[in-house]
Amino acid sequence: MAEVNKSYVQSETDVEMYSVGDKIKGxxxxxxxxEALDLTGHGRYNIGLLLACFMLITAMGIDIFGLGIIVTAATCDLSLTLQQIGxxxxxxxxxIIVMSYPWGYLSDTRGRKLVLMWAMCGSFVSxxxxxxxxxxxxxxxxxxIGSALSSAAESATYALLGECCxxxxxxxxxxxxxxxxxxxxTIYYIWGYLIMKLNFSIPFLGIVFRPWxxxxxxxxxxxxxxxLLLHFYCESPKFLVNVGRKEEALLNLKKMYVKNGGAGPEYPVQDVYLEEGNKEDVGVFSLxxxxxxxxxxxxxxxxxxxLLLYYLTFVTYIANNSFAIILPTIFNVFFTSYATSDADAGFCDLFADANTASAETNQTVTVVEECRNxxxxxxxxxxxxxxxxxxxxxxxxxQCAGKRKMLMIVILVVAAAAAVGIDNTGEPISxxxxxxxYLTTAMVFGVISSYFVDLFPTSYRGMVACLGMMVARLSxxxxxxxxxxxMTTQCSAALYGAAGLVLSGAIAAALLPTGDLQTTLT
Structure with missing residues (x-):
């Protein structure tokens, strides 16, 4: 036993040898x-990384979904037609569709943090x-270009945070x-409200700098x-172990331990392995x-x-984002039509009325409305x-993350029931x-992302999540x-169709395994 080899473990037999061998000096x-991650504890490092990743996701959301306000505000200045707005x-x-696959590949081969740093800096410049x-x-x-770069945050942040907590x-x-x-x-609506109340026009570099x-x-x-916040945190140690860079992984684990309040020399881990095995060739760039x-x-x-997770991704994103993207328009139509609607008008009646009024209204009036900035x-x-x-x-x-499967089923069933009831209440406000x-289907996004982290090996985690985002955005x-x-011509049919789709998602969610990677692959 004195000659126990220090080559790193790949099997349960090797683990047992080390468990005995660690009694021998050296x-x-x-x-x-x-186990090594648990020994780093939970404290300032994990909370700080959560805040940094939270900022990255927020930035991506503002960059991608906030474009609707920018386009609306720029309509007059750039003389946009409805087709150009579309x-x-x-x-x-x-x-997102173009870059989902490359970001997944790069995240799994070059590193989570590296991809995020380059992507977010590039998106910032764009x-x-x-x-x-x-x-x-x-x-x-x-x-x-900007959204293609910032979309890296959708999966890489979840992988980085999940592998460091x-x-x-x-x-x-x-x-x-x-x-x-x-x-x-909330953030970009408030910013839009405050900034678009300003009134200035400044000639600058051949353009006129206006509030938008x-x-x-x-x-x-x-x-x-x-x-900038991410710069102060480490690359995922799990990724580093997976590609054979164990010394860097151990150094990062020790840094996490120290930032969480431990003393560096007291961290006991000097060798680490992945329970599902590692793939050291995964970091090599090749076809x-x-x-x-x-x-x-x-x-x-x-x-x-x-297939199960991709179907859930398809269902939740087509059911939620299809409405969420045009939510400002839905709100505008609702509040405008509600002021002049009949007392017994239903939710969908408002959109039908708005469509009729739009067809009867002179095109010039519409343009004037859009150009008020x-x-x-x-x-x-x-x-x-x-x-x-x-x-x-x-x-x-x-706070109920421990029952995420049941949580997802309940949310989807309730959302499906709400979709059926929207146009059957007899009046618009209810x-x-x-x-x-119904829009609470968005609550399922994080649950699905957590399954991507738990149910796939480290080598494929970034890739499966990024391909999932491609499915999400295509849908x-x-x-x-x-x-x-x-919404203007077949509102009720659209809502009933959405209800059926969401209900099928609840059935798919019931088929998900209850365990994690270690229990479902063995």
Missing amino acids: VPKAYGYE VLSSMPFAG ALLSSLAPTWQALAALRF NSRVRARYMLLMTSALMLTP RLLTLVMALPLGLGA RSLWTQIAPLFKPPLLWRT TINDNTIWAGCAHGFSFFLLNALIS GLVLFYV AFAGTNVVGRA
């Missing part, structure tokens, strides 16, 4: 990664430049991260701030490694969970209430309340076009 005990509004989805765009084509191109708090932190997306509408350009600058700041990253996701034993106050307050209330609700739900309840892109037309 031979370290090998710790599984989860093209501009679709740019974030196009950017967002700044978009405030100086002289034409709508330049604005569209820069927003496409112990199992006791991991699921709760994943749900808290989703709270960041819930908070973003200042709003674009302000909305870019969280991207830079998020990258073979590119195929290696994606092929196992669609083969047993990962195939079933891949202001944002409707009712839309602002409704958007703020939506974002802030969902942020608080998601924070409360995160329909609007049920519409808010949202398609759903937005369908819902945008259906």
